[in-house]
Amino acid sequence: MPPLPNDRDRWLALGLLLAALALAYFVLLHPWWTAPMLEENTRIEGLQERDLRVRTELAQAPEVEKRLVQVEADQRTRPGFLPEATPELATAGLVQRLEAVVAQASPGNKSCAITNRSPMSDVRPERFPRVTVQVRLRCGAPELAAVMHSLEGGSPRVFVDNLNILAQRYFFMPGQNRSGSGGLDVSFDMFGYIRPRPPAPTNRRPGAPNAVR
Template identity: 55%
Template sequence: MMAVDDRIDALQQRELRLRMQIEQQPEVEAQLARLQALQSRNPGFMPESNPELATATLIQRLERVVEAASPGNRSCGIVNRSPLEPSNREPYTRVTVQVRLSCGARETAAVLHALESGSPRMFIGNLNILVQRRYYTPGSGNDSNEGGQDVSFDLYGYLLPNAREAADAPR
């Protein structure tokens, strides 16, 4: 008889938990709707319809960010930027540009932060920073001990799934 009473108590507690969860459904649905609306205003995917346009967008954003971090390329400049083939090995098409910069420490931090914190989302991978200890300053006739940084990384973003399907569709 005690086992039956224990079983009844357990089932009543379970039923109470389930009823409380059901009562929370409207609140959960409202919060989900708010989060979906917020996410739609802050896109994570690149809106371009094909990898070539997305690559151009990556490069333009890189150029704007570097220019903002160092107006006139006084202390930060793009040494090289090379697009890579889009990767279809992942669920979403990944568009990548290999980047090499020559920057000071503050400018490097500003560039990396601006690239990763913007919208749509862009990511930094394979980051390598080499400190240049000494360099020759043109016009001064001497070496300087204030070295910059040689920064190389992969800048990448992802295309919307339907954008890839539209680009891959036969015409």
């Protein structure tokens, strides 16, 4: 049985009312109320997650501080930086260390001698200041191995780079002892790092308010 005309008008009016309400919601209520509330909820959730991360990091602070103290203690027992405060003093310290190592490997410089040691300015920007000395030696193979081991295995840390080794023929006068291992002409760069200088404190302008502690 088909619906009566009055029923059709009633359903049509109801459908038009629902369409009008939906249109009013999406035009008026959603952009001015629902969307801002959704954005605010998202921002609140982000702040809550950030607060949770901060609280977690603060809870780990004692353990991190304890680990930092251990690392600093390890660094003091085996320092990685050269002890000198300036490049000039550090260069002199590297040269003295080289001379001591060579003298230990070859007492009296009988089978290993320094023929050149010259500071080299390093203009490359690095996080830590680098001090380099160009070295040239004439050594036997066992003595050279001892020198390299002492340089790179000691403390504070010293590094060797640009190593070049050439066989060198020596001419011995009658009565001189001949070295069974032969001679080596060795050149390399010996370098280390010094601690960066702490930044100079900035002068507070007169009348500026004290920092909040």
